[in-house]
Amino acid sequence: MNIEPILKKLYSMRQFHIKLGLERIEKLLDVIDNPHKKLKCFHIAGSNGKGSTASFLASILMEQGYKVGLYTSPHLIKFNERIRINGQEIEDEYIFNFYNSIEKLINEIEPTFFEITTALAFQYFFDNKVDYAIIETGLGGRLDATNIINPLASIITSISLEHTNVLGNTIEKIAQEKAGIIKKGTLVISGNMPLLAENVIRTKANESGCKYFPLDSFVVRNKDHVDVNLNNKTYKIYTTPLRGYHQLLNCSLAVKCLNEILGIDDFLKINKGIKNVVINTGISGRYEIINDKPRIIFDSAHNPEGVKIFLEEFTREYYSYSKRELIFGVMKDKNIKEMLKLLTPFFDSIYVTSIQNERAATIDEIVNITDEINIDVIPLKNPDDYIKKFFLEDSEKCLVVLGSIYLLGEIKLKIKEFMLDNKK
Structure with a gap:
């Protein structure tokens, strides 16, 4: 079945x-x-980490034997990735039938792309009788289309300055918007964030009569692992398939949440859920190693906080390479100036690119910003061609593709067959 005409209408x-x-x-x-x-x-909001946390929740629940719906955004390559049940993407036929059944209403009320997609996810999960649905917000929280639900628990993973033209220009204002997903009498868990943001969430949770767990109330951070304090047990997390220490913290949020709501404390099944998170949910683009030699890394860091998290991991292997190169592209509403200031010291060459998306910063727009801050960059119209060329160099170099998940997805799609044919 060809659903491209339907998707074209949705994307419009x-x-x-x-x-x-x-x-x-x-x-x-x-x-x-x-x-x-x-x-x-289960409802997940946050500036960074919400997709990872949602995926850990879904994977652990799946290993407990539950049927689990997972709704995340954006997709990397294919629209269907946004809506999954036990790792399986929504079928083209279901999308086709759903859209046609409500097209008249769509023309009347003019909902957004994300609102239609959210309604599609809810209907799909209900029709397929999932035991639990993991729902990730799109933007903010209070006025986000997903905030129509009354969840068992709300997790707010992180707070940083983002979408300031929509959510507010201070940490406190953004925290208030994210805290809007908190519902009366539910469980609330918050992740690694500034104290100002945590205080906003704590106040909202208290006003709503919620049981509230900030990260440091149940997690002990050690150099190479974290201890998660559960009811009468301590669970240790040393590693996850998603690279970086911050993923140990994201994973902790999921483990604590499921312990509090469902009493899940079978360490063997929790371990299996963590180990199989990529297989079970299809999550990618989080410090993803595309190739070893030469090293090619894809990372969906899309704001300064995400860049800092990426660099925490990258500095562990920074000195292993003879040369480090970066391909960078993001949406135009991101803090491009601050992101590039953070990234520049770690790369010998920086290429800037763009994608076919009305929200994307053009190459010229990024170059104009770099001119303002005296950072030398190289315009790159066809990053996929450059990656193919780089891939064939059997060297000690490293190439990082970083920025919007739309950028990663577009490039992945273009190099997919090449990578399969030239797998080293």
Whole structure:
């Protein structure tokens, strides 16, 4: 079945000027009999780490024998990646039938791309009778389309300055928007974040009569592992398939949440859920090693906090390479100047590129920013061709492709067959 015409219609509804608010999604869901009200959900928000945390939650639940729906965004290569049940992507036929069943309503109320996708996920999870649904917010929290649910637990992974034109220009204001997913009497868990942000979440949780666990109330950070304090047990996490110490913290949030809500404390099954997170959920683009020699790394760091997290891991292997190169591309609403200031000291050459997306910063726009801050960059129109050339150099070099997940997805799609044919 060809769903490209349907996807083309959906993509045409993407809004650069994001339309926040719950009125349209409420109307949409009401027409399809509010499937979200019949789901048991976990809700995840945050500036960084929400996709990883959601994936750890889903994978651990799957290893417990549950049927689990996972809704994340954006997709890397294919739209269907956004909506999965036990790792399997939503079928083209279901997307086709769902869109056609509500097309008249879409024309009437003009919902956004994300609102339609969210309604699709809720209906799909309900029709397939999932035991639990893991729901990741799109933008912010309070007015995000996913905030129509009444979850078992809300996890806020991190807070940093992002989307300041929409969410506010201070850490406190952004924290207030993210804390908007907190519902009365539910469990609330927060991750690694500034004290100012944590205080906002704590206040909201207390006002809502919630049981609240900030990260440092249940996690002890050690040099090479973390200890997660559960009810009468301590669970140690040394490593996950997702590289970086920060992933130990994201994983801790999931483990603590499931212990509190469902009493899950079978360490063997938790271990299996962590070990199989990539297999079970398909998550990628988080310090993903595409090739070893020469080293090629894909990372979806898309804001200064994400860059700092990337560099924490990259500095562990920085000195292993004779030369380090970077391909960089992001959306135009990101703090490009600060990201490149952080990245520049670690790379010998920086290439800047763009993608076919109305929200993407163009090469010229990035170059203009780098001119302002005296950073030398090289425009690169065809990053896939450059990666193919780099791949064939059997050297001690390292190439990092970093920025928007849309960039990673577009490049991955173009080099997929080449990588399979030339696997080293």
